[in-house]
Amino acid sequence: MNLFDKAMGFRFACKHFDPNKKISQNDLDFILNEARRSPSSFGLEPWHYLIIENQELRQKIRPACLNQSQVTDCSHFIILLSRKPHFFTAGSDYLKQSFARNYEDTDALNKALTMFDGFQKHHLKPDLENWAKMQVYLSGANMMTAAAYIGIDSCPIEGFDYNDLENLLSTQLANFNKDDYAVAFCIALGYRNYQQTPQIRYPLEQIVTYIK
Amino acid sequence: MNLFDKAMGFRFACKHFDPNKKISQNDLDFILNEARRSPSSFGLEPWHYLIIENQELRQKIRPACLNQSQVTDCSHFIILLSRKPHFFTAGSDYLKQSFARNYEDTDALNKALTMFDGFQKHHLKPDLENWAKMQVYLSGANMMTAAAYIGIDSCPIEGFDYNDLENLLSTQLANFNKDDYAVAFCIALGYRNYQQTPQIRYPLEQIVTYIK
Numbered sequence: 001m002n003l004f005d006k007a008m009g010f011r012f013a014c015k016h017f018d019p020n021k022k023i024s025q026n027d028l029d030f031i032l033n034e035a036r037r038s039p040s041s042f043g044l045e046p047w048h049y050l051i052i053e054n055q056e057l058r059q060k061i062r063p064a065c066l067n068q069s070q071v072t073d074c075s076h077f078i079i080l081l082s083r084k085p086h087f088f089t090a091g092s093d094y095l096k097q098s099f100a101r102n103y104e105d106t107d108a109l110n111k112a113l114t115m116f117d118g119f120q121k122h123h124l125k126p127d128l129e130n131w132a133k134m135q136v137y138l139s140g141a142n143m144m145t146a147a148a149y150i151g152i153d154s155c156p157i158e159g160f161d162y163n164d165l166e167n168l169l170s171t172q173l174a175n176f177n178k179d180d181y182a183v184a185f186c187i188a189l190g191y192r193n194y195q196q197t198p199q200i201r202y203p204l205e206q207i208v209t210y211i212k
Numbered sequence: 213m214n215l216f217d218k219a220m221g222f223r224f225a226c227k228h229f230d231p232n233k234k235i236s237q238n239d240l241d242f243i244l245n246e247a248r249r250s251p252s253s254f255g256l257e258p259w260h261y262l263i264i265e266n267q268e269l270r271q272k273i274r275p276a277c278l279n280q281s282q283v284t285d286c287s288h289f290i291i292l293l294s295r296k297p298h299f300f301t302a303g304s305d306y307l308k309q310s311f312a313r314n315y316e317d318t319d320a321l322n323k324a325l326t327m328f329d330g331f332q333k334h335h336l337k338p339d340l341e342n343w344a345k346m347q348v349y350l351s352g353a354n355m356m357t358a359a360a361y362i363g364i365d366s367c368p369i370e371g372f373d374y375n376d377l378e379n380l381l382s383t384q385l386a387n388f389n390k391d392d393y394a395v396a397f398c399i400a401l402g403y404r405n406y407q408q409t410p411q412i413r414y415p416l417e418q419i420v421t422y423i424k
Contacts, residue, residue, distance in 0.1 A: 054423050
């Protein structure tokens with residue numbers, strides 16, 4: 001049996017986690033590393049993962065997340081952050097440093113930076129903040145699939161008040177700065193303590209159109 | 213060896229495809245089916261995939277995509293569409309029909325619809341169009357990873373003029389309507405005809421913060 005297919009069948013939005021089962025550091029490293037290897041536009045990797053293990057902080061986060069029990073009951077609660085637009089505008093150190101990994105000589109680097117600047121100014125229909133978040137969603141998808149591949153459950157969470165959550169993080173965490181990061185979405189990771197609900201999807205014929 | 217890890221190492225943004233190698237329908241079905249099984253907010257699956265095989269149309273699309281050769285040289289050029297906001301606002305048939313798959317009685321269905329309406333009005337910081345696109349990115353990530361799992365290359369493409377591409381699709385395709393769908397991004401699928409470039413990523417320590 002194709003194990004990728006098995007993983008996609010195993011994954012569901014797990015609403016009830018066993019609060020006593022913890023993911024090993026080894027497994028967590030695997031999951032985070034696979035997320036890290038995700039594609040991103042221009043290889044800019046505009047993501048950062050906050051792994052909230054601290055229960056006191058989770059109790060504070062839970063009300064901002066519509067009081068969902070996954071926040072406190074999962075093994076690892078992950079907040080996926082996206083970098084703010086200033087990292088991607090002309091002159092940004094992050095932009096230069098990221099591109100420099102791919103270009104050895106300065107001319108080629110500067111040409112690539114100019115090209116990107118044109119791209120972000122003229123071709124990017126979503127604004128830079130949403131564009132960065134979209135890249136983070138790519139890595140979040142691989143995070144959940146990687147987890148499922150090794151039998152670990154997940155629940156993607158968008159049901160929260162963005163302002164409440166970002167304000168809470170900026171008061172509680174010394175290294176979270178709202179000027180630099182936005183919350184893209186959250187993923188609770190852990191082990192289910194109930195039976196998987198059936199996977200309901202529209203049939204392939206309804207979501208695919210061939211132009212031959 | 214963990215085959216998921218192997219797939220994530222195999223995947224890279226393939227810039228040069230072998231124009232003579234075609235993906236079998238069997239493999240394509242696998243890839244599309246796995247994308248279809250992706251999670252989406254409230255299970256709303258706001259995606260549709262246009263599989264552009266027609267070479268004449270691809271020649272027309274290529275200039276809108278910054279003339280990238282992947283558009284014409286890949287085996288299957290996929291345009292990932294996202295549903296427009298009107299599908300997710302109160303009273304939408306699509307919303308009702310999608311939710312109805314999960315709720316047998318009308319009371320529970322109506323309660324869920326009201327809940328979602330509150331969510332989209334009050335909690336959704338990204339606008340509905342970008343929110344829908346973010347879900348499409350989840351499915352696109354799984355599409356590329358599924359392809360890599362079976363040795364098929366991909367290139368995610370955002371480098372295009374959204375208006376040009378959407379206008380082109382609406383004049384060329386009878387069943388594409390700009391009022392109903394937006395282009396989220398594109399994925400070229402096929403087989404590389406050059407050596408894979410090295411995978412460059414920031415180290416895990418730089419993109420992860422633990423709050424213990």
